[in-house]
Amino acid sequence: MQVFDLTPLVLLLPLLGFLVIGSLRLFGLHEHTEMISWLGCGFVAAAFVCALVSFVTLTNAITSVSDTTLWSWTDHTGNLSVSIGLRLDALSAVMLLVVTGVGLLIHIYSAGYMHGDPSYWRYYSFLNFFIFAMVLLVAADNFLFLLVGWAAVGLASYLLIGFWYQRPSAVAAAKKAFVVNVIGDFGLLLAIFLLYSKFGTLAYTGILFDPRNPGAAAASAFGVNDPMLIAITLLLFLACAAKSAQLPLHVWLPDAMEGPTPVSALIHAATMVTAGVYLVARTSNLFNYAPTSLWVVAGIGGATALFAASIALVQNDIKRVLAYSTISQLGYMFMAEGAGNYAAGIFHLTTHAYFKALLFMCAGAVIHALEGEQDIRKMGGLRKKMPWTYGTFLVGGLAIAGIVPFAGFWSKDAVLGTLLAQGTASGASPWYLVLYGVGLATALLTGFYIFRLIFVVFHGTYRGETVGAETQAEARARQRRRGDPLARVHEAPWIMLVPMVGLAALSTIGGLYGTPWGDVLSQFLAPVLGINFLPDTFVPQGALLWISFGAGLVAALMGIGVAIVMYLRRTPALKPMRNPLYQLLLHKYWLDELYDWVLVKPVVGAGRLANRWIEGGLLDGGSRGLAWLVGKTSIGLRTIQSGYARNYALVLLVGALIILLYYIVMIRP
Amino acid sequence: MPPDQPTGYLIVSAVLFTIGVVGVLVRRNPLIIFMSIELMLNAVNLSFMTFARYLDSVDGWIFVFLVLTVAAAEVVVGLAIIVSIFRTRRNIDIDELDSMRG
Amino acid sequence: MHITATTVAFVVLAVTAVLSGLGVILFRNAVYSALSLILNLFSLALFFLLLNALFIAVVQVLIYTGAIMVLFLFVVTMLAPDAQDTEQRDPIRWQKGVAAGLGVILAGGLSYLLFNTVLSPAARASAGDSLSKTVDKFGSIQAFGMGLFHGFLFPFEVTSVLLVVAILGALVLGRRASRD
Numbered sequence: 001m002q003v004f005d006l007t008p009l010v011l012l013l014p015l016l017g018f019l020v021i022g023s024l025r026l027f028g029l030h031e032h033t034e035m036i037s038w039l040g041c042g043f044v045a046a047a048f049v050c051a052l053v054s055f056v057t058l059t060n061a062i063t064s065v066s067d068t069t070l071w072s073w074t075d076h077t078g079n080l081s082v083s084i085g086l087r088l089d090a091l092s093a094v095m096l097l098v099v100t101g102v103g104l105l106i107h108i109y110s111a112g113y114m115h116g117d118p119s120y121w122r123y124y125s126f127l128n129f130f131i132f133a134m135v136l137l138v139a140a141d142n143f144l145f146l147l148v149g150w151a152a153v154g155l156a157s158y159l160l161i162g163f164w165y166q167r168p169s170a171v172a173a174a175k176k177a178f179v180v181n182v183i184g185d186f187g188l189l190l191a192i193f194l195l196y197s198k199f200g201t202l203a204y205t206g207i208l209f210d211p212r213n214p215g216a217a218a219a220s221a222f223g224v225n226d227p228m229l230i231a232i233t234l235l236l237f238l239a240c241a242a243k244s245a246q247l248p249l250h251v252w253l254p255d256a257m258e259g260p261t262p263v264s265a266l267i268h269a270a271t272m273v274t275a276g277v278y279l280v281a282r283t284s285n286l287f288n289y290a291p292t293s294l295w296v297v298a299g300i301g302g303a304t305a306l307f308a309a310s311i312a313l314v315q316n317d318i319k320r321v322l323a324y325s326t327i328s329q330l331g332y333m334f335m336a337e338g339a340g341n342y343a344a345g346i347f348h349l350t351t352h353a354y355f356k357a358l359l360f361m362c363a364g365a366v367i368h369a370l371e372g373e374q375d376i377r378k379m380g381g382l383r384k385k386m387p388w389t390y391g392t393f394l395v396g397g398l399a400i401a402g403i404v405p406f407a408g409f410w411s412k413d414a415v416l417g418t419l420l421a422q423g424t425a426s427g428a429s430p431w432y433l434v435l436y437g438v439g440l441a442t443a444l445l446t447g448f449y450i451f452r453l454i455f456v457v458f459h460g461t462y463r464g465e466t467v468g469a470e471t472q473a474e475a476r477a478r479q480r481r482r483g484d485p486l487a488r489v490h491e492a493p494w495i496m497l498v499p500m501v502g503l504a505a506l507s508t509i510g511g512l513y514g515t516p517w518g519d520v521l522s523q524f525l526a527p528v529l530g531i532n533f534l535p536d537t538f539v540p541q542g543a544l545l546w547i548s549f550g551a552g553l554v555a556a557l558m559g560i561g562v563a564i565v566m567y568l569r570r571t572p573a574l575k576p577m578r579n580p581l582y583q584l585l586l587h588k589y590w591l592d593e594l595y596d597w598v599l600v601k602p603v604v605g606a607g608r609l610a611n612r613w614i615e616g617g618l619l620d621g622g623s624r625g626l627a628w629l630v631g632k633t634s635i636g637l638r639t640i641q642s643g644y645a646r647n648y649a650l651v652l653l654v655g656a657l658i659i660l661l662y663y664i665v666m667i668r669p
Numbered sequence: 670m671p672p673d674q675p676t677g678y679l680i681v682s683a684v685l686f687t688i689g690v691v692g693v694l695v696r697r698n699p700l701i702i703f704m705s706i707e708l709m710l711n712a713v714n715l716s717f718m719t720f721a722r723y724l725d726s727v728d729g730w731i732f733v734f735l736v737l738t739v740a741a742a743e744v745v746v747g748l749a750i751i752v753s754i755f756r757t758r759r760n761i762d763i764d765e766l767d768s769m770r771g
Numbered sequence: 772m773h774i775t776a777t778t779v780a781f782v783v784l785a786v787t788a789v790l791s792g793l794g795v796i797l798f799r800n801a802v803y804s805a806l807s808l809i810l811n812l813f814s815l816a817l818f819f820l821l822l823n824a825l826f827i828a829v830v831q832v833l834i835y836t837g838a839i840m841v842l843f844l845f846v847v848t849m850l851a852p853d854a855q856d857t858e859q860r861d862p863i864r865w866q867k868g869v870a871a872g873l874g875v876i877l878a879g880g881l882s883y884l885l886f887n888t889v890l891s892p893a894a895r896a897s898a899g900d901s902l903s904k905t906v907d908k909f910g911s912i913q914a915f916g917m918g919l920f921h922g923f924l925f926p927f928e929v930t931s932v933l934l935v936v937a938i939l940g941a942l943v944l945g946r947r948a949s950r951d
Contacts (some may be wrong), residue, residue: 643770644863645763649693653873660880678818681785682876683881685792685811687874689808692796694870697861699848701881704808708792708841711815714831716884722822726900727918730827734919738930739808742937744839748846749944764862 006050007086010096011135013050017043017128021121024372030121037111040124041192044107044131048100055093059524065089067141067205082202087141091528094346094521095138095278102270102353103131105359105499110262112496113364123163123260130156134271138278142203143192145280150188150239153272154181160267161259173255180252184242191235198228208285224289233286233293237300240276244330247304251592253327257319261364264319267361269326270353277349279580281342284529288340295431298338302438305331307437307589309445313452314585317374318363321453323402326356328442335435336415339422342529342539343522344414347514350521352406354510355399358503359450362393363502366457367490376456383458385489388497390458392504397454399507401447401556409552415439417516417548418538425537447559455567516545685712697752699763703744710740730745781821788814801847805840812836823903825911 021039024030058066069085091143107127114123133156137149154177162174192202199207201355222229240246245253267273280287287294312324326546329352336344358601367374369386372580383390416439423432491497513520516539540548577583640651685708692705714733721729755761791814803838812835819828861867905914919927 033944641770642863643767645766646694646697646866650866650873651867653690653694653870653877657873657876657880658878662885664880677781677785678822679885680882681788681818683878683885686881687878688789688792688796690873690877691870694873695867696796698801699940700843700850701796704795704804704843706885707808708795708811711812715815715818717824717915718819718824718827726914727902727905727914728922730824730902730915731918731923733827733928734830734915735923735930737830737888739933741834742933744842745937746940746944748842749941752846752850753944759779761850767862 005068005086005088006054007066007088007092007096007135007139008068008070009050010047010100010138011086011132012052013047014128014132014135014238018125018132021125021128022572023574024121024125028664032312033115033120035228036121041104041107041111041564043128044100044104047131047135048097048104051093051096051100052273054088055097058088058090058093062360069141078354080196082142082144084145085141086139087204088139089528090525091278091281091346094350094525096135097352098274098350099131099134099138099271102357103127103134103266105502106262106266106270106357108500109265109361109364109496110260113262113368114260119163124158126156126159126163127263128267130160130267130272132359137275141205141209141275143195146200147185147188147192150243150275153184153267153275154185154243157181157256157267157272159530160263161256163259163263167258167275170258173252173258176254177252178247183244183249184239187235187238187242191232191239193233194228194232198222204282206270208283209310211336222289225292226289229286233283233290234296236279236283236286237297238277240297240334242276242298244273244276244334245327246276246300246334247307248330248591250304250327251595254320254323254588255650257317257323261319261367264323265357265360267525268323269356273326273330274333276350277330277337277345279377280334280337281346281525281529284337284342287337294338296338296341298335298435301334301336301338302435303331304328305335305442306438306445307331309442309449311585311588312449313445314582316377316606318366318376318379318453318457319360319374321449323659324357325446325450325499327357329356329400332412332415332439332442335439336418339418339432339435339538340412341418343519343525344411344418344514346525347414347521348411351399351411351507351510351514354503354506355396355406355408358392358396358500358507359499361496361503362389362396365389365496368492368496369489375566377451378463379457380460381458381462382489386458386491388491389500392497392500393454393458395504395507397450400450401560402443402548402552403556404553405508405511407507407509407511410514413513413549413552414538416443416514416552417540417545420544421540424540424544440551443552443555444559447533447556447561448563451560451563453565455563459568507516568582675719679716681714682712682719685709685715697754697762697764699761702763703747703751707744710736734744737744777821780817784814784817787811788818802844805844805847809836809840809842811858812840823906823911827911878949 017040020043021036024032024036029035066088067085068088069083071085072081074081107124110123114120117123123450130153132153133149135149137146137153140146140149140320158174158178161177162170164170165174195207196202201207242249246429253268253273257264260282287297297312308324308327312321312328315321315324322514329348333345333348333352336342336348365386366379366382366389369382369389370379395406399406402409402412416436418438419432422428423430423436433575492500512518519539539545587593689705689707689709689712692708693702696702696705714736714770717729717732717736719729721733751761754766758765772886788811791807791811795804795811798804798807812831816828816831816836819831902914905917
């Protein structure tokens with residue numbers, strides 16, 4: 001069967017949605033929330049169907065690559081010619097499915113969560129715009145187009161984080177996200193320059209794949225660890241680190257939780273932050289020839305995973321815990337890619353999309369039910385009032401912790417197994433085993449913090465204010481009367497529950513396409529990931545396989561066990577501790593404060609100085625000084641007008657004398 | 670017969686002219702200033718007459734005649750102005766008319 | 772150069788003219804200045820005689836000394852007959868010195884020009900009908916009349932308009948300000 005390449009439709013449908021919904025404001029139709037919901041979800045649903053069709057037809061011809069050129073551009077000197085197009089291959093097909101699929105579920109969920117918001121139309125138009133930008137990023141067939149998509153998702157993120165722009169904290173968070181992202185954009189731009197200078201083209205077929213020999217890498221012509229190649233790959237990774245919130249550029253992601261929860265679910269869990277993982281996988285043919293860069297990737301991934309998990313242990317905002325969890329899980333993906341197993345990275349990307357989006361949705365349901373409360377110290381005992389939310393949250397928690405047979409178990413094990421296999425191969429570097437240890441430790445921490453969250457929020461007794469009460473007095477009155485502060489708390493509406501249940505189902509069975517015995521995903525992706533990609537090298541052999549399974553499981557269970565001991569009671573241990581380690585973690589290692597001191601304050605100070613000296617002194621003072629000068633001169637000149645006629649006569653005489661003398665001197669008779 | 674060169678007359682004319690100029694600049698009584706102006710005009714008249722004699726042309730005489738007429742008209746109007754300005758004052762000083770200052 | 776009567780006359784007249792000119796600007800009393808000016812005008816009239824211009828000399832005496840200076844004296848005695856030139860503070864004292872200096876420069880410049888230009892005989896010849904011949908033939912009045920009404924008729928007529936305008940101006944300016 002021929003491949004149905006519907007990628008252009010997948011790209012253009014969300015764009016259309018953005019434009020249509022955005023223009024509703026002009027026609028004054030922006031209050032028809034029902035129509036907006038149908039439009040918003042409809043465009044994305046159509047895009048998803050197209051992506052699905054493309055994917056299905058591709059499965060019958062895995063090695064095929066379908067390139068649709070949209071536009072060709074040559075500069076006037078003829079030196080640079082770029083052909084802008086969309087590429088449908090195994091990798092992009094998978095990514096498209098994730099983006100449009102999870103995106104669709106979140107669009108549906110948002111109809112419930114954002115119900116009643118005055119800027120409903122703006123939300124859906126931005127959300128559609130984001131889908132468009134993400135599709136652009138993923139389906140581009142050259143680096144220039146990729147850059148456009150890269151920047152566009154940054155823009156979408158900015159717009160959506162700062163959606164409630166009346167809140168100064170939201171605006172600040174949006175700015176922070178954008179600024180940190182720009183650092184990554186800078187890296188990508190430099191990489192593009194270097195790529196062009198080295199390869200003479202910007203298209204994937206020229207750079208990643210040798211055009212004369214499809215399947216072979218173009219970079220092989222340059223040998224291993226070529227300095228320029230290392231520079232390029234490191235710059236590319238800089239972009240990934242910024243976009244995917246790795247150390248030290250992770251600081252924007254926790255602040256990004258200021259945006260609406262569905263936004264956090266879509267952009268900062270399932271799709272945008274995974275762009276970095278996608279990029280490394282896409283450029284696997286470059287990274288394979290720069291092993292040094294791969295070590296950097298793995299190292300930073302591992303460090304980030306552990307670092308972020310440690311912070312998540314003690315956070316008290318439900319969304320912050322999930323944000324740090326995202327950072328940590330992204331580190332996992334980079335660890336796998338750094339070890340060479342790009343397919344495992346993508347695998348974990350997909351499963352993470354399912355359970356992280358699910359977890360965020362459940363958090364959103366809780367926040368929605370408690371009318372805006374996000375502090376878990378004020379929650380508790382919600383299990384009875386919100387059984388469905390509890391159930392799906394539990395599924396998500398088990399998935400992220402990596403308990404068999406949930407999706408997270410298989411993908412996490414793919415990552416850990418890769419590290420173990422690479423570490424125990426003959427002549428291998430022991431660092432792989434170090435990374436393996438880091439991965440195990442992170443798994444332990446992950447189990448702990450996610451179940452801490454579950455127990456504190458859903459078990460025990462409710463510790464918060466009476467929900468729905470306007471004042472303290474009213475809260476107390478209600479409690480006296482009815483004795484149940486959670487009287488007004490109700491389960492999430494069905495429109496929010498359906499996507500949650502859907503994602504829960506995916507979190508349960510979604511790992512089965514990547515098990516070591518039937519790794520469908522790796523086989524599907526193999527042709528795209530380079531000629532060196534042999535999936536079998538990443539699976540530990542024999543007994544090691546069971547050891548890897550067991551170790552991961554044990555680590556997770558240990559973490560859950562500690563959480564049970566500490567938090568599964570009527571009054572869980574929630575008092576803030578004085579000890580310095582706790583404070584260090586609570587304050588996120590004081591990194592934000594460090595950045596503020598070292599980077600922000602000097603720049604702002606320099607700006608103020610410039611304002612005072614250049615703006616005030618030079619420019620302002622220049623123009624004011626000019627005016628002053630003119631004034632003084634005119635005052636000086638005014639003294640000539642003395643008012644005395646005799647003075648004027650004197651001036652006349654002087655003039656006449658000048659003429660006389662001129663005549664004498666110059667025109668000698 | 671008068672000497673060949675008109676130098677003497679012209680020097681006298683120049684000196685008288687200068688005296689008139691200095692008079693205009695130094696004195697403060699408007700009438701004396703006016704008289705100095707007349708002095709200047711006459712010095713120029715002398716100059717014209719000298720040249721009429723030495724260039725042997727009647728044009729110089731005509732010029733003098735016209736200057737004379739204009740001077741008469743000017744004196745009339747000028748004195749009328751001075752009278753109208755200073756009629757009511759006790760002392761007459763041209764420096765008092767300094768309202769154009771600044 | 773031999774001393775002739777003309778030369779002597781010239782020198783005497785020159786000295787008189789200069790001294791009386793100085794008198795005009797130096798006397799404190801305005802009447803003395805006016806009288807000094809009259810003397811100056813007389814000596815100029817005599818200069819004109821020396822220059823063979825009988826008619827103009829008489830006209831000078833008649834009009835300048837006779838009419839204009841009388842008018843001057845009239846106004847002087849009306850406004851400030853015996854006033855010393857006001858001894859109030861001279862607001863621009865420096866002007867005296869500057870004026871003196873500039874005067875010297877002026878006189879010097881003019882003299883320089885005089886001494887360095889020589890009247891060329893050629894200019895003399897091209898200046899139209901010879902005046903001296905006409906005077907010898909017809910007399911100075913006729914000479915003057917022929918020049919005025921042949922070449923300068925238009926300015927003559929304009930001058931009469933000018934005189935009318937001057938009279939009118941004097942009338943208007945001389946009126947007392949009427950209260951409306």
